[in-house]
Structures are given as C-alpha cells and as structure tokens.
Amino acid sequence: AFTDRVFSGIKPSGDLHLGNYLGAIRRFVPLQDTHQTIYCVVDMHAITVWQNPADLKRWTYEIAAAYIAAGLDPKKSIIFNQSQVIEHAELSWIFNCVARMGWMERMTQFKDKAGANSENVSLGLFAYPSLMAADILLYKSTAVPVGEDQRQHLELTRDIAKKFNHDFKKQIKANGHRGDFFPVTETMAAGPAMRVKSLKDGSKKMSKSDASDLSTIYMMDDADLIAKKIKRATTDADALPSEEAGLAGRAEAENLVGIYAALANRTVDEVLAEFGGQGWGVFKPALAELAVEKLAPMADEMRRHLEDPTEIENILRDGAGRARAIAEETMQAVRAIVGF
Ligand code: ADP
Ligand code: NA
DSSP: OOSOEEEEEEOOSSOOBHHHIIIIIHHHHHHTTTSEEEEEEOHHHHTTSOOOHHHHHHHHHHHHHHHHHHTOOTTTEEEEEGGGSTHHHHHHHHHHTTSOHHHHHTOHHHHHHHGGGGGGSOHHHHHHHHHHHHHHHHTTOSEEOOOGGGHHHHHHHHHHHHHHHHHTHHHHHHTTOOSOSSOOOEEOOSSOOOOOBOSSOTTSBOOTTOSOGGGOOBTTOOHHHHHHHHHTSOOOSSOOOOTTTOOTTOHHHHHHHHHHHHHHTOOHHHHHHHHTTOOHHHHHHHHHHHHHHHHHHHHHHHHHHHHSTHHHHHHHHHHHHHHHHHHHHHHHHHHHHHTO
C-alpha cells in the first residue's frame, strides 16, 4: 500500500481536448504505480454552470472512457463519478461553514468566469472551491496533480484544512485523533504541468469552452480534422528557430513545438534540433501525423466504450463503492468532531 494518496478530476462540461490529455489525463497514468490514485469525473462541479442533462451524462461517460483508453487501470486506481458519492456534498457544506467570505471573494477564477455578470451566476460557482476542497480532503489526499490554473484553489484547500484543524482542535483530540485531522495538501511536484494553448491564439489556453472550432483539438477528432486544424493553426511567417535561437516571444510556435515534444516524449530542444530552420509546411504535417498516431487509437477505444457503455458503467459503479468506503470513514469522524 502506498502512503501518498493522489486525487484529481475533470469536469464533464464539454468534449475532452488535447490540453486535458497532455495537461491532466496523461500525467495521471504513471502515478498509479507510485501512489494510491483516485480519479474522479466531477459532475457536481460541471453543473455550477448550466449543463444540458443529456450532454452531462454523455460527457461523464466520455471522461471515464478517456481515462481507460489513456491507460488508467481500475485495479490500480479508483475511478468514479463524484455525484455517486454523496459525502462530497456533505463535506463541502461543512467547509462552506469553515471558509470565510473574504477568502472566497479573492478567488480570481470566479472573477474571470463570472465577469461583469456576477449577480446572475450560480451560488455553486462561487462555492466551487469549497467543493474542490471536499473532493481532496474527503480522501485525505496528500497530492493533487492539477494545472497551474488551480493553484489558488489548492491554496484555499490548505487554508480550509488548517482552519478546520484549528477550530476543532479540542474535539479532534477528544475523538482520539493524534495531531491534525486533515492533511495540508501539497501541489504535485511531478514535473512541470504542460499548458496547451489555443491553435488560434497563443495567449489563450486550449479550453472546452472555446467558441472557435478550429482552435481546439478534441481527443475524438478524426484524422482529417486534426490535420486541418493543425494546418490552419496561427503561426508567424518565420521558419522554426534553431535550438540556440529558441522560441522566446513566439507564443504560437512555442505551443506547436511544445505539443510535438510532449506527444513524442522528447524535449523542446530535441525537436528544434530536428526541425530548426525548416518552414511550417514541413513541421505542421509532421505534427499532424504524430498527433493522429497518438490520439487515434485512444479515440477508437473511447468510441467502442461509448457505443456499449457496460464496461465503463461497471467501472464507475465499482469505483464509487470503493471511494465511498474511504469517504464514509472520513465523514463518520467529521460528524463526531463537528457535533452532529
Ligand atoms: P477545461 O479548462 O477544458 O474546462 P477542466 O477545468 O475540466 O478543463 O480541467 C481538467 C484538467 O485539465 C485540469 O487538471 C486542467 O488543469 C487541465 N487542463 C485544462 N485545459 C488545459 C490546457 N489547455 N493545457 C493543459 N492542461 C489543461
Ligand atoms: Na495506484
């Protein structure tokens, strides 16, 4: 049994894209062999903004299928759907009562997502980081492999853990627990997280919510579409730089070379050593070929699972049972500590 427990999840709020794969799902796989790993489909997070129920269900299955196709093994990892373990909601309510308004109001992602329209977004969107803290701490997770975009939320998770440990110090001790009840979770130091950018604008991240269709490579795009999107990707007129010249100040070029390097399991310098001085007319078809080679087999397996979801339904049901066993143990202790 591993001592470090990893928790991470993806929202079923759109089709999965290359950023989700390279920045999250692919990083989950090797952790299975070094950590106790819990990977979730966070559907309760998805509904903080409106989701068509049929789409929500389809995207939930799509994420489960992607987890399996990318190499997550239900024997090594707990794979489940958040709404099926109701303790997430229960702990997040307690955390709503631990977290301070001022802390939540400082969350920049809420400000970005709510924009000028903050009067009319859901209360759930505001409370989202408290549910995320519950996801992590329900399993007393010690490591969370999420992107840079989640750093502030992870900091809030640490603050909630510390305040709970402090506010209930006496009860924690009286209930027979030694030291802190919740761990103060660290950000995962498993290599720098890859940031995949929009193919149309190197200053924006590739995202499920991008309106422009050509800017995002989806995990289930077919070969022709992947090639077309890469061909039309925005680039500067110059050829690829040499290794010495480097990619500084060339966001779009940096993105495409970075994607190539990640998919090929090579360093950016190695890719520049091979392609430096060549034009985009050479590099883009090579990138398209590599992307298809890596993504097509996963897309095929995902399609197979989605056509007959029996296997992923079984995996999610079994995973929810195993997750609930851990979650229920935490909650029995929490209820006693809080005085319920
Ligand atoms: P999205 O931003 O597409 O809605 P989520 O918020 O569900 O995706 O994020 C799921 C995971 O994918 C997170 O760990 C997040 O950091 C990662 N991720 C999302 N977009 C990218 C990207 N463009 N590059 C790298 N990782 C990303
Ligand atoms: Na594991």
